[in-house]
Amino acid sequence: MATFIASGGRVWRKFVKTFPLGSNLSLKRSPTSALANGRLSSTSSENVLVSKDEKSGIATVRMNNPPVNSLNTALLLSLRSCFEELEKDKSCRALILTSNKPKVFCAGLDILELYQKSPDYVGQFWEKVQDMWLSLYGSRLVTMAAINGHSPAGGCLLSLACDYRIMAEGNFVIGLNETQLDLVAPFWLRQMMVDAIGYRQAEMALMVGALYPSNKALQLGLVDKLVPIEDVQTVAEEEVKNWLKIPDQARAITKMASRKPLLDELRKRKQEDIQTFRDETTRESVQLSIQQYLDKLKAKK
Numbered sequence: 001m002a003t004f005i006a007s008g009g010r011v012w013r014k015f016v017k018t019f020p021l022g023s024n025l026s027l028k029r030s031p032t033s034a035l036a037n038g039r040l041s042s043t044s045s046e047n048v049l050v051s052k053d054e055k056s057g058i059a060t061v062r063m064n065n066p067p068v069n070s071l072n073t074a075l076l077l078s079l080r081s082c083f084e085e086l087e088k089d090k091s092c093r094a095l096i097l098t099s100n101k102p103k104v105f106c107a108g109l110d111i112l113e114l115y116q117k118s119p120d121y122v123g124q125f126w127e128k129v130q131d132m133w134l135s136l137y138g139s140r141l142v143t144m145a146a147i148n149g150h151s152p153a154g155g156c157l158l159s160l161a162c163d164y165r166i167m168a169e170g171n172f173v174i175g176l177n178e179t180q181l182d183l184v185a186p187f188w189l190r191q192m193m194v195d196a197i198g199y200r201q202a203e204m205a206l207m208v209g210a211l212y213p214s215n216k217a218l219q220l221g222l223v224d225k226l227v228p229i230e231d232v233q234t235v236a237e238e239e240v241k242n243w244l245k246i247p248d249q250a251r252a253i254t255k256m257a258s259r260k261p262l263l264d265e266l267r268k269r270k271q272e273d274i275q276t277f278r279d280e281t282t283r284e285s286v287q288l289s290i291q292q293y294l295d296k297l298k299a300k301k
């Protein structure tokens, strides 16, 4: 098992250039050089941890952005860069996306990235969300969300972009609660929800910004399997192995045939989507709602 660390996109690329993902010789040959180059030891910026089993070609991508894996600019860049590197790696066949800190898979977009920022900043941030999604949703790999904790909003977006979702049993929630923050889920996110749970349920869920406990999410088809939290990773690996019994090419072509229309639609309407998100989010009334939501989060303590 070779381990790699991504940080803000830039370091990841540099690291991969030195130690290609396709090879597990990197750490075997020169563990000290990998560890001594300073990147693995600076824990504060190690926001994505990637390990890959060379024999099976299964990579595990662990989000590591404490306290709650909120998707800030750095994490979005790291995730995108990591997905793209794995995509290029011919020996990689599957990707399991999970959290390095059980109990919270991902708390969604970092709300602070949307609060009191200039329209240009919000627009650029949104483009990073789009690009990360394009690379995950459009991946040729088997993609499996190992949802080992809460997965609201952007966390649900990540899960829906994967091919299959395994979630921890218990008191964890998943869903698209954007309207609760006065935000509007974009067309490509709404469409994934419709594709997963059907039009009527998705329409209701999106309007009221519903967050579902994991057993209800299973019932709706928002997730595909529930297991005890400590088994999420193992079951995800077993499930991936089943998927890998199908020839890669036929599986990937079939996947692309069903996903291409939505991918193409966003590529075509990218600027319009950015403008809509930027204009809506920076409106004064929405900023006030975001502020109130942030206050509510803080008051929880």
Ligand SMILES: CCC/C=C/C(=O)SCCNC(=O)CCNC(=O)[C@H](O)C(C)(C)COP(=O)([O-])OP(=O)([O-])OC[C@H]1O[C@@H](n2cnc3c(N)ncnc32)[C@H](O)[C@@H]1OP(=O)([O-])[O-]
Pocket (backbone or CB within 6 Å): 067, 068, 070, 104, 106, 107, 108, 109, 110, 111, 112, 150, 152, 153, 154, 155, 157, 177, 178, 181, 183, 184, 185, 186, 189, 297, 298, 300, 301
């Ligand atoms: C339209 C586009 C599509 C997507 C939209 C979105 O994703 S919008 C996003 C929609 N997302 C949501 O609505 C989810 C909001 N979050 C939650 O509901 C909970 O945090 C939890 C259930 C994920 C984890 O509960 P828990 O008890 O384990 O943890 P805790 O609650 O104690 O939080 C710890 C610290 O993290 C902070 N913080 C948390 N989330 C965010 C965030 N997204 N951002 C920034 N910060 C966040 C929180 O304030 C606190 O800070 P403090 O006081 O220490 O300085």
